[in-house]
Amino acid sequence: MEWFSTFYETYGDLLIKGTLDSLYMTSISTLLAYVFGIPLGVLVVLTAQNGLHPNKAVNTILGWIINIGRSIPFIILLFAIIPFTRLVAGTSLGVKGAIVPLVVTAVPFVARMVEQSLADIDAGLVEAGQSFGANTWQIVYKVYLKESLPSIIRGAAITFISLFGYVAMAGCVGAGGLGDIAIRYGYQRYKPDVMVVAVILCVVLVQLVQTIGDFIARKVDKRVVR
């Protein structure tokens, strides 16, 4: 108990700030990744050969972009796009500087997950939508997105958790957050207790996000298992 209060007094503020920074960076980048990733995923589905607007050229090019984006390791991307990050965020350092590479790395990932979620819905529903005179836009938001919402929410929890891991790596650019703390205190200053607590906090947060994600997805899903 005594250990705890001394520990809390010394590192409490640091860890709380780290937790908040981690959550902030992860949430903002997940959100932005969906802002760009959903339209991209939808576009891939629409332009596919069996899509509503087959377009081989567009579909192939989008596929390339997504695959290239997904194949570059985050740690390399982080440094490789520094000029771009500076252009967009004004800095390549700190929380702001970390969000740009996080979003860039997540967008192709999200696009693929959204594509998968949309492709999983029964093709008959799209056909039904069309048969009642729905236009493409209506099919996208009233059929594709509406019907795959539970799956998209599950995907968002996965994205959040993956990005949470990347946020730790972004600690390399001084982004802050729990991962940053774990590395700096654990390895550089040899304070294993700080590292352990930071890691435990990470584990707890990941569990929490997964649980919340599953809960919302279940709440939203109107299909009952019989």
Place this chain on the structure above:
Amino acid sequence: MIQIERLNKSFGSADNIHHVLHDIDLTINDGDVFGIIGSSGAGKSTLVRCINLLERPTSGKIIIDGKDVTNYKGKDLLDLRESIGMIFQNFSLFQQRSVLKNVTFPLEVNGKKMSKSERLERAHELLKLVELDDKIKQYPSQLSGGQQQRVAIARALVSKPKIMLCDEATSALDTKTTASILDLLGSINRELGVTMVMITHSLAVAQRVCNRIAVIDDGRIVEEGTTAQVFGNPQSPITKELLRNDNLTTMSQTGDESDNSSLPEQA
């Protein structure tokens, strides 16, 4: 009236072409319950999907109420589809929408501005017609197959179509449920005057509700006529084959001796 003139449909590109429909000529009159029968892969679905242009004909014409709709695009196309209801083998209800919201879907997407309360009221009326007004708040996965198809029928009728396309609408249902759905479709045809185009692989179904029947084989119409003609006095070898392969217990009602005599052997 639906007129189909020299309709051809092929899939694939020049080097790998698959000709699915060959020179189809067909006239479906207002008030018909028009059956389309034929073996699997014959092109029944493709033919019916050409009527509301879910498939584009490769050549030929689709004429509905005197208007050539074959090349309809944009708003014309969406309006055309709105005027033709459709139901499907697997019901194709939106799983994330309640029963009531499934039925309002066609009203939500069509251009005519109807207020939300008008839409709900209209949907409610239709659900009453199919005797499911006690289930409006439920979701499709909570309903039986027969109930789901009733919802689908309500949805198909909500925008007051003159034509209804049914692609194997009863194939996923048991005999008793099939009978009740067919009765419902029959009464919709009689009371609302909706023309029905009904694909089925079940001769019993065709016999029960259709007044005219076309037999399609390998993309060609091989026989067409009134139900009595086609079942009572089949002309094409394909139709005879279909009749022979079906163990047509219901045929006994028409007193077709030759088919009845083979029943004990099959049993």
